[in-house]
Structures are given as structure tokens and as C-alpha cells.
Amino acid sequence: MRRILTALSLASLSLLGSSLHAQEQVLNLYSARHYPTDEALYADFTKATGIKINRVDSDDAGIVTRLKAEGSASPADVILLVDAARLWKGEVDGLFLPIRSKVLETAVPKQLHAKPTDDGGIAWFGLSTRARVVVYDKLKVKKQDVDTYEKLADPINKGRFCVRSGSHPYNLSLFGAMTEHLGPVQTEAWLKGLVNNMARAPQGGDTDQIKAVASGECGVALTNTYYLARLMRSSNPAEKAVAERVGVVFPNQQSWGTHVNVAGGAVARHSKNATNAVKFLEYLVSPAAQNHFANGNNEWPVVQGLKLDNPVLNAMTAGNFKSELVPISAVGMNQIKVQQMLDRVGFK
Structure with a gap:
């Protein structure tokens, strides 16, 4: 009898454990956001909802490659990417599950999310933005010589220009936008001018x-705003000295505006926890989370009307700047064309 009771007890414990495991709320996150300050975002969400986040970190390209390899067996629920063109490509490749969310549709401006499908679903939503600006040597370079993207290719800046790889997503998106503004012939000539000025x-x-x-x-370079803001806010004297030495320009304020890239999120096509995934994306457009993007x-933030408590961002722009309005889909569709231009002009 004792053996039977023991067996029954073990079986009961096993069933109880299985039941508890089944009730555990989880969210599998594939994230290209490798920013340590985001840890607070995830912890606050778990604290508020009880939903545990399991995270896989990679860059945009690595996440897309992994999703394609995993197919319908993918455990991913939410995808966070840090480039607009990659978000568009993920949508085109069918990696995202279009969703309906009044919270997200109300909070995120139309130009910062995917176009609705025929049944009204939206494949991805922008969550934060960053401008691609010009920094210059205040002692050697005149601001008026670098106040547009076009001027970076002008002979006056010969031997001054520095930049990261042309094939990096941040540059590909800028170059894709320039293709919309200038057309492919002029854009290729501009890219050749950048190479000549390096x-x-x-x-x-x-x-x-x-x-x-x-x-x-270098005399002048391209950077996303948050990299400069980090140096400006740093407690390290050497980093603060770097920020103080350079000037910053938001290019093309007198024409089409400064290029702005989008970091955003989507529900994975084969999500097993889609309800939790939508909750998480809705949380990321809450005032608390949006302020975290700004301060952390x-x-x-993409949500309009929020007062920023970040003095560095406010000081950079005097509170406002004109941003371009090129459709993200157009930037994405120009990527292959831009890469071919880069190869032709020798832009590594």
C-alpha cells in the first residue's frame, strides 16, 4: 500500500509541476537592441505583468537569418530591430504577424509603422527614432560648409570626411533616402564625392x-545622435572633452530635413504567445517606456507630446528639428540599388 501511495504522490507532484509550468507566462524576445539600459524596460514589464522574458541578442541581419532558418518552429514571439529598412524587409519576407492594436495604432504616427494589410493588420511599429547627423571639428571646419548632406561631397571637404562602413544599415538607410531626394544618378555621384573626400x-x-x-x-563625420549624446552625458572627463570639441549639425534644415531612422518591433509570424507579444509592444509605447528610450x-520617442527630461537631446536641437518624410518602404526598396552604387564607386 505504501508503494502505491508513494507512486500516486509522485504522479500528483509531477502533474502539479506540469500545471504550474503550463501556467507560466513567457515571452521569447529576439532583439537587436544591445543597449544595457534596456534591462530596466524588461524588468519593469515582468514586474507589472508577471510575464517572463527570454531574450536572444543579435544584430538585425542575424535575427532575420535565424528567423528564416527556424521557420514555423521558431520560438520567437517579439522581434526588435534597429533599422527601418530591415523592418520593411522583415515585413516583405513574411517574418512578422500583422496585428490589430488600438493602443499601438493611436500612439505611433502612421509614417512610423507599416502600412495596414487588407484586413487592417499592421506588421511592425516604430518605437523610437534617432537622427543621422553631422559632427565637425569646431576649430577647423565652418558649420556652413557641412550643413547639408550634399556638402559632405563638396571639394571644400577634401580629406576631411570620416564614416563607418557604407554597407552598415544606418548608412544604407541614409543613402536609400538620398536616392529618393536626388535620384540614382546624382546619388551615385554624391557617393563618389564622399569617397574622394575621405x-x-x-x-x-x-x-x-x-x-x-x-x-x-578627421574634420567631419556622420553619426547617429544617441552616440554623441552618450559622450555629452558621460561622467568620464575624456569623453566629455571629446563631445565639447565637436560641433553638431542637423543637415538640410532649409530643404527636406534631417534623415531619421526608426527602431521598432513586431510580433513574430509563428509566435506561440502572441497575446503576450502584443502586450509587450503596447507597453513599449507607454509614457514610462517611451521616456526610458529618451533617458536611457x-x-x-515616437509618441507625440511627451516632455523629454533629457537635457542633452533638448540642447542638441533647441527642442525641435525638421526631419525628412521619405516613406520607409522607399528607403527599403532602394537598398540593393544603393549597394551596387557603393561597389561601383569603391565605398567600402
Whole structure:
């Protein structure tokens, strides 16, 4: 009898464990956001909802490749990418599940999310933005010589220009937008002008470009705003000195505006926890999460009307700047064309 009771007890415990496991709320996140400050976002969501987040980190290309390889067996629920063209490509490749969410549709401006499908579903939503700006050596370069993207290719900037790889998503998206503004022939000539003006071969990341300008190796460079903001907010005297040495320009304020890229999120096509996934995306457009994007990683929130508590972002733009309105789909569709141009002009 004792053996029977023991067996029954073990079976009951096993069933109880299985039941508890089945009730556990989880969310599998594939994220290209490799920012340490985002940890607070995930912890706050779990605390508020009880939903545990399992995270896989990679870059945009790595995540897309993994999703394609996993197919319908993918455990991914939410995808976070940091480039507009990659979001568009993920949509085109059918990697995302179009969703209906009044919260997201109300919070995110139309130009910062995918176009609705025939049944009204939306494949991805922008969550934060970052501008691609020009930094320049305040001691050697005149601001008026670098106040548009076009002027970076002008002979006046010969031997001054520094940039990361032309094939990096941040540059591909800028170049894709320039193709819309200038047309392919003029854009290729502009890219050739950038190559001719380089102070060195493309290398490093955006922070490296800023430091190269501050050191005098370069006169002018491209960077996303949050890299500069990090240096401006740093408690490290050397990093603060770098930020103080360089000037910043939001290009093309008198024409089409500064190029702005989008970081965003989507529900994975084969999500097993789609309800939790939608909850998470809705949480990311809440005032608390949007302020975290601004204060934690120096990005601009997509939700309009929020007052930023980040003095560096406010100081950079005097509170406002004109951004371009090129459709994200157009930027995405230009990517292959742009890469071919880069190859032809020798832009590494």
C-alpha cells in the first residue's frame, strides 16, 4: 500500500509541476537592441505583468537569418530591430504577424509603422527614432560648409570626411533616402564625392568617428545622435572633452530635413504567445517606456507630446528639428540599388 501511495504522490507532484509550468507566462524576445539600459524596460514589464522574458541578442541581419532558418518552429514571439529598412524587409519576407492594436495604432504616427494589410493588420511599429547627423571639428571646419548632406561631397571637404562602413544599415538607410531626394544618378555621384573626400578608409562605429573628429584625424563625420549624446552625458572627463570639441549639425534644415531612422518591433509570424507579444509592444509605447528610450538610450520617442527630461537631446536641437518624410518602404526598396552604387564607386 505504501508503494502505491508513494507512486500516486509522485504522479500528483509531477502533474502539479506540469500545471504550474503550463501556467507560466513567457515571452521569447529576439532583439537587436544591445543597449544595457534596456534591462530596466524588461524588468519593469515582468514586474507589472508577471510575464517572463527570454531574450536572444543579435544584430538585425542575424535575427532575420535565424528567423528564416527556424521557420514555423521558431520560438520567437517579439522581434526588435534597429533599422527601418530591415523592418520593411522583415515585413516583405513574411517574418512578422500583422496585428490589430488600438493602443499601438493611436500612439505611433502612421509614417512610423507599416502600412495596414487588407484586413487592417499592421506588421511592425516604430518605437523610437534617432537622427543621422553631422559632427565637425569646431576649430577647423565652418558649420556652413557641412550643413547639408550634399556638402559632405563638396571639394571644400577634401580629406576631411570620416564614416563607418557604407554597407552598415544606418548608412544604407541614409543613402536609400538620398536616392529618393536626388535620384540614382546624382546619388551615385554624391557617393563618389564622399569617397574622394575621405580622410581614411571607413572603419569602426559611430563613436569612433566622433573621436576621430575630436582628435583632428578627421574634420567631419556622420553619426547617429544617441552616440554623441552618450559622450555629452558621460561622467568620464575624456569623453566629455571629446563631445565639447565637436560641433553638431542637423543637415538640410532649409530643404527636406534631417534623415531619421526608426527602431521598432513586431510580433513574430509563428509566435506561440502572441497575446503576450502584443502586450509587450503596447507597453513599449507607454509614457514610462517611451521616456526610458529618451533617458536611457538618448533616442527620441515616437509618441507625440511627451516632455523629454533629457537635457542633452533638448540642447542638441533647441527642442525641435525638421526631419525628412521619405516613406520607409522607399528607403527599403532602394537598398540593393544603393549597394551596387557603393561597389561601383569603391565605398567600402
